[in-house]
Amino acid sequence: MKTDELKKVASQVRRDIVRMVHGVASGHPGGSLGCTDLLVSLYFQTMNLKTDDSDSVVFDMSGTGEDMFFLSNGHISPVLYSVLARRGYFPVSELATFRKLDSRLQGHPATAEHLPGIRIASGSLGQGLSAAAGAAYGKKIRKDNHRVYCLMGDGEQQEGQIWEAAAFIPHRKLDNLIAIIDFNGQQIDGPTDVVLNNRDLGAKYEAFGWKVLHMDGNDMDDVVTTLAKAHAAGGKGVPVCIIMKTEMGQGVDFMMHTHKWHGTAPNNEQLTAALAQLDETLGDY
Amino acid sequence: MKTYTFTEKKDTRSGFGAGMAELGRTNPDVVALCADLVASLKLDAFIKENPERFIQCGIAEANMIGVAAGLTLSGLIPFATTFANFGSSRVYDQIRQAVAYSGKNVKICVSHAGLTLGEDGATHQILEDIGMMKSLPGMTVINPCDFNQTKAATIAIADYEGPVYLRFGRPVVPNFTPADQVFEIGKAVVLNEGPDVSIFATGHLVWQALEAGKLLAEQGIEAEIINIHTIKPLDKEAILQSVRKTGCAVTAEEHQMNGGLGDSVAQVLSLNYPAPLDMVAVNDSFGESGTPEQLMEKYGLTAASIVAKVLSVIQRKNK
Numbered sequence: 338m339k340t341d342e343l344k345k346v347a348s349q350v351r352r353d354i355v356r357m358v359h360g361v362a363s364g365h366p367g368g369s370l371g372c373t374d375l376l377v378s379l380y381f382q383t384m385n386l387k388t389d390d391s392d393s394v395v396f397d398m399s400g401t402g403e404d405m406f407f408l409s410n411g412h413i414s415p416v417l418y419s420v421l422a423r424r425g426y427f428p429v430s431e432l433a434t435f436r437k438l439d440s441r442l443q444g445h446p447a448t449a450e451h452l453p454g455i456r457i458a459s460g461s462l463g464q465g466l467s468a469a470a471g472a473a474y475g476k477k478i479r480k481d482n483h484r485v486y487c488l489m490g491d492g493e494q495q496e497g498q499i500w501e502a503a504a505f506i507p508h509r510k511l512d513n514l515i516a517i518i519d520f521n522g523q524q525i526d527g528p529t530d531v532v533l534n535n536r537d538l539g540a541k542y543e544a545f546g547w548k549v550l551h552m553d554g555n556d557m558d559d560v561v562t563t564l565a566k567a568h569a570a571g572g573k574g575v576p577v578c579i580i581m582k583t584e585m586g587q588g589v590d591f592m593m594h595t596h597k598w599h600g601t602a603p604n605n606e607q608l609t610a611a612l613a614q615l616d617e618t619l620g621d622y
Numbered sequence: 623m624k625t626y627t628f629t630e631k632k633d634t635r636s637g638f639g640a641g642m643a644e645l646g647r648t649n650p651d652v653v654a655l656c657a658d659l660v661a662s663l664k665l666d667a668f669i670k671e672n673p674e675r676f677i678q679c680g681i682a683e684a685n686m687i688g689v690a691a692g693l694t695l696s697g698l699i700p701f702a703t704t705f706a707n708f709g710s711s712r713v714y715d716q717i718r719q720a721v722a723y724s725g726k727n728v729k730i731c732v733s734h735a736g737l738t739l740g741e742d743g744a745t746h747q748i749l750e751d752i753g754m755m756k757s758l759p760g761m762t763v764i765n766p767c768d769f770n771q772t773k774a775a776t777i778a779i780a781d782y783e784g785p786v787y788l789r790f791g792r793p794v795v796p797n798f799t800p801a802d803q804v805f806e807i808g809k810a811v812v813l814n815e816g817p818d819v820s821i822f823a824t825g826h827l828v829w830q831a832l833e834a835g836k837l838l839a840e841q842g843i844e845a846e847i848i849n850i851h852t853i854k855p856l857d858k859e860a861i862l863q864s865v866r867k868t869g870c871a872v873t874a875e876e877h878q879m880n881g882g883l884g885d886s887v888a889q890v891l892s893l894n895y896p897a898p899l900d901m902v903a904v905n906d907s908f909g910e911s912g913t914p915e916q917l918m919e920k921y922g923l924t925a926a927s928i929v930a931k932v933l934s935v936i937q938r939k940n941k
Contacts, residue, residue: 399695448724456695458724461715467685468720471692471700474677478653479696498716501685509677
């Protein structure tokens with residue numbers, strides 16, 4: 338898909354995010370808006386996904402013969418749900434059930450309700466990279482030459498388990514794994530470097546044995562190019578970590594440059610103001 | 623009282639190792655993971671014969687659980703192994719989210735459970751793991767009693783689809799169950815039939831229950847002795863069927879009274895058939911350093927303790 342087309346999808350996904358969160362008056366719009374360009378690029382351009390004869394995506398839990406994505410910072414579920422629905426994993430109309438009783442779209446991603454596209458629960462932070470490592474290891478054992486992508490938050494890098502996985506993955510030469518850190522510098526209680534400074538994440542991952550790339554996560558051209566570079570860097574014995582600079586709340590001016598929209602839903606007026614900034618390119622759900 | 627004999631004392635962890643060695647030869651999907659305790663878990667034979675299916679995770683148990691969960695996606699059957707303390711309380715959140723809630727086919731196989739870990743002391747003597755694990759929806763919890771049963775359980779759980787916590791130990795204990803037994807998850811094993819009292823034992827306490835049965839027989843008391851190797855799902859029918867006959871029961875386990883087998887049996891009885899019940903278990907206390915024998919004696923996890931509790935519940939029944 339061309340970059341212009343990806344941008345159109347991203348605009349619709351951002352509309353979905355603010356509408357979903359507004360619809361249930363809860364959820365996490367900030368990080369979702371910041372990671373929209375990445376997820377759109379992954380699912381509409383970068384990843385090799387299983388499809389049927391009519392080119393519709395087909396989900397099976399194993400992920401055999403296709404690339405896989407793991408969302409470790411599960412609280413940005415709105416962006417994942419919107420992108421999965423827009424890509425065709427489940428009906429777009431189902432986005433209206435987000436966080437509501439009897440929905441498959443749980444507050445944080447889960448497998449218990451069998452939502453297509455979700456392979457493991459996430460929400461309790463720090464666990465996704467380990468699951469992605471297991472999936473990548475499984476592909477090695479099964480000789481399945483596809484990639485495994487894992488998105489984490491930068492605040493999430495404060496969890497100890499991340500560094501267990503960060504040591505394990507290069508040691509086991511899981512060069513089919515691409516980790517991405519959403520480096521927006523914000524977490525619930527404030528700026529990340531104030532709450533608990535991560536210092537130089539790129540240098541830390543390099544010291545652990547990763548190849549580190551940097552990209553502007555809100556520049557679709559850069560996202561597409563860097564993901565392609567990361568894919569090409571695979572298979573050489575070294576895993577890749579992308580430090581992805583984003584703006585929390587990207588696309589909605591009053592949600593940017595603050596941590597306040599990490600887990601806050603817009604009211605009616607704020608929703609109107611947000612939607613006025615986002616083109617309805619594919620039709621609202 | 624039926625007589626049980628054994629030719630050899632063996633450790634249950636070696637039964638696990640033997641089961642893994644057999645699975646390595648018979649099931650190409652089985653993968654072993656370990657957190658720097660290969661010799662303690664008796665994985666040497668599996669690793670020697672299947673080096674490509676062994677994943678050394680280092681001293682990083684949280685990551686090991688996550689990796690195991692991820693491996694299941696390819697249809698592999700990961701056996702994640704470490705000491706019971708580090709495979710339960712240390713990684714409870716990982717097991718809860720990535721394994722139990724996510725419904726992943728991970729086998730968490732842990733050694734050195736309970737007081738019989740011995741001299742290393744209370745930091746390593748987990749006595750709360752059964753309670754933690756049985757609280758998780760969908761988790762199967764198994765605590766076999768000897769070498770042969772642990773080997774059979776190890777092989778059986780590979781054929782079962784779903785998360786399992788398999789708990790075993792360090793010391794050598796009488797190996798008395800049949801080598802050719804078929805292990806049925808969730809199916810209690812009646813070792814002795816008797817009308818006077820039901821003794822429900824698990825793990826290392828099963829042999830102590832048999833010893834208690836002999837002592838009781840000398841006093842003219844015929845105990846029904848049942849091996850509850852699977853604590854969840856619990857064989858409620860077997861428990862109720864026995865207590866309906868005997869009218870009283872004693873449980874025995876190497877675990878805290880809070881959250882253990884005794885708790886589970888108490889729930890079944892109080893909801894269905896209230897009857898005098900007592901428990902041989904550790905009573906809200908941590909362990910300490912000592913030999914396994916000294917510790918089991920000090921904390922009252924012996925045949926003599928079972929006998930004393932049996933006499934007490936029979937008295938209550940007859941009031």
